[in-house]
Amino acid sequence: MDLFDSNSSERASLPRNMIENSMFEEEPDVVDLAKDSTAFPTFPALDPDEVTYEPRSSRLLVRGLGENDMDDDEEDCESSARLLGMSFMNRSSAHRSNSSPYTRQAPPRSCSRPSSRTIVVCVLFLVIVASVTMVFYFLPGCTFTKAGCHKPNKTNPIEPVYPISTNGELFPWAQLRLPQSIKPLSYDLTLNPDLDKMTFTGRTVISMSILHSTNRIVFHGANLNITKATFKLGDGQASDVTILEYKPRQQLAVNFSEELKAGQYCVLTMEYSANFSNAYDGFYKSFYIDKDRNKRYPLVLAATQFEPLSARKAFPCFDEPAFKATFLIKISRKKTYMTLSNMPKAKSTNLSNGLVQDEFEKTSVNMSTYLVAFIVADFTPNTKNVSETQVSVYSVPEKNGHTEYALTITSKLLEFYNNFFDINYPLKKLDLVAIPDFLAGAMENLGLITFRETTLLVGKESSLLEKQVVASVIAHELAHQWFGNLVTMTWWNDLWLNEGFATYMEYMSLQEVSPDLETGNLFLSVRFRALDKDALNSSHAVSTDVNTTEQVEEMFDSVSYEKGASILLMLNASFPGDQQFRKGIIEYLKQFSGLNTDTDDLWNSLTQEIVNERGKSKTDGCQSAACTDKSTHHMNVSQMMTSWTSQKGFPLVTVNLMGNQVTLAQEHFLLTSDNTTHTLWHIPVTYVNDSCSLAPECRQVFTLKNKSDTFKLSENVTWLKLNYKNTGFYIVDYGKDGWSALAQALFSNVGVLTHEDRASLIHNIFALSRYQSLLIAFSDETDTETSPVTEALLQLNNIYRQLEKRQESNLNFIMSTFRNLTAKQTWEEEENVSKQELRSALLEMACNLNDENCTQQATSLFKKYMESNGTLRIPGDLQQTVFTVAGRSDETWDALFNIYVHATYDSEKRKMLKGLASTQNPQRLVQILSFGLRGSLIQTQELPLVISTMCQSFAGCLFAWDFIQENWDRLIEKFPIGSFAIQAIIKSVTSQSSTQAQLNKVQAFFSGLKERGSQMRSVQEALETIKLNQRWMDRNLPTLQKWL
């Protein structure tokens, strides 16, 4: 999946302790055994995969029996005992826990001369004692201790507490992850969508193999109304079965009175009905206007988005990535629609009800459920054959002219990947579909990749920057056809194996396939943003525990994507040869083709490649670079990379140069410096020096594994620059002398370092917040290259936005730093991508800061554009600046809104929408937000963009914050808790706050949400970021005021 908006987010990312606290809160639907005696004695037998112990359920058991009913029983016992003149019950819990529950209830000795009343009391007493004995018999000894039962008892596994199904029966499974006793082999899906009634019916036939003997089948299903279910074991007769449902975990189950034996095969057939999803996941409906053919009524289409947890909303299935199977899909439609699915169409049959049923070929490879996809729509294709594959780009008919670029770049990329991975794309067809209403950037479903229109369609007049977006997203999704679809992570904790790789390959492939797009700069800034986010204490390890559905959603973040990609780049850059990394991943893909893996599998494959290469070098007589580079010669990929994937954060490397002696030290770089950790990384530290600093041959490597280490250079140098081209995932502090030597060197010749190295110095110095010396170099305009300037602009803009939210916006210092460079920018067409990037960044900044020259130019360009009635073109990279200026002016806002409503080209529309959302007019702000929430005139998928734009200004952000608080429940209906869209919204509205009052408001709102979102990691990130901003401002505001 491509996250789109959250990828391109420009601000420093924001924070996880609350998760641990709230994770063990009571789950309301779990049965209280003490109150439901019928539920108590009927636990089914344990499966081999069930011996794990779930603390949450047992804790409930303690509460149910120990605190309420047990106390009542005790009171009854005691009053009975008092009547008998006895005091048998010691209420000390310590006494209970250290004596055996079997021997503690000795029968009372003194009922020797009973009156009738005493007999009644005695009988009552005995009954009570018997009940208590029973309770103690069934409960573990630790139940009444304050600490409860924490450790599983290996000899007597504690039985889990099963929840209650919707029909009142006991649901036979109590965990998030499904049992491993049944393996699905194939699915036969028939879907009958009714686009008029917005409902669908379905029939799912699942063939399964029984791996371990068991009494039940547990799988997933959400919001499906199952009308009939039959089960067939081996060659036996099919018979009706009852499907149990446990809604909170979206699980379904069938209980069997007789055990299903390991080695048998079985078939479960279910018929069901459901509504189309109203959100952007599952099988959802979507509307669009086709201007060519239907001006008045919106047309409808139905499409799927299953990753990560929504295949279960369209059909009952084993919805975890490790349950791979084959799929045969049939969909019925009206004759005016067409259908698409993962595989090529096999046949179409006319049905008696006037509909047509399309049947697709059975998938030729095993596939995870999240990769299944189907679409019912009225789309037209643009097709081309590439090698053995028919590539088609689909869009709504009126936009078919915008598909050519995607078709061309996909063809090139497909050939590149077929060759690079040395494994051909496995299907005969590859469809790329632009869906008018789609939340993510794109989704890599096998053979049927779905996109937003913005990330697939390119108008004839689009700028290279727009092509860069489209090419990057296509490159990312195509890479998934190998990384993710062919070889898939076993569980969502290793999502980075999908996303880190696809992100890395997206930049890598385009540098080869389309160097004119200059994606190197984009990747560099993506790495800076990943560092910013990972510097928070609330960050998480690349490979991290995932135990709730919200945590699954939260894995789709900058750590999985961008940090994942960054550490792969670092690894590749530390390999001595340029082919070893590639050979290692080819081995990995071939070895695990069609299977699931975890992170260690990848590192083992790459380590093996190093070992093989070393073996070869020995027989070659050692001519290759691998033999000469001692540090990498002995590189153990597993050891090195585990330090990067199993620990959160990254190191700060400090360097001290004395003549030719270099001392390096590492520490965990945390923005909250009060958190000291003893984490160490295996860092392949690269460096260049004053005598050789630009060419790749200048680069040398030293692997720092310890807290500190020293090595000698062959000659004395005046300065060192570490982290050559910023390919390593760490930041560097050169010390006072080191920084001034570098500043001096740059001052006399800015070209002494590569532009990546200059940008890396700027990023690092801001991260270290000791930036004065380098800013002086900038005010003298010694640097005019894109990546250093845009990084400096972004960092300064960040500070400016915080100052503005403190009403300190008179500190208009950015303009003075870049005034001359800005004045040099033209307003004509510009061909070169990096010049477009530089120009758009500078002019956007200048106009946002109300630079008169800039706003005048933009206003006049917008007027000409309006007067030309759509014939004049605004250069693509300047459109955002022009539309923003137009949107901020009360005079032109309505005109812009009118153009927006009638515009069809999505990428341009988004720029107009950002312009509209830049207004300071309260009524218009409210109008935009309510349009977005309703999905009228502004699609709901654009709300995260609208909110992030509004939050660029003080007034806008206040409205956005009110809106989010008032409409939180409606927002989480559309965007699941923890999802990237919600992460982006929280980040937008909080990341520029820096005062105690703002912190209090944010904290109060989110903590009040409870299970509706307070446990999200992004809430922790938000709080941590505001505290950091606050601290930074308190420390630096006086200096800034003086200095600026």
Ligand SMILES: [Zn+2]
């Ligand atoms: Zn992806």
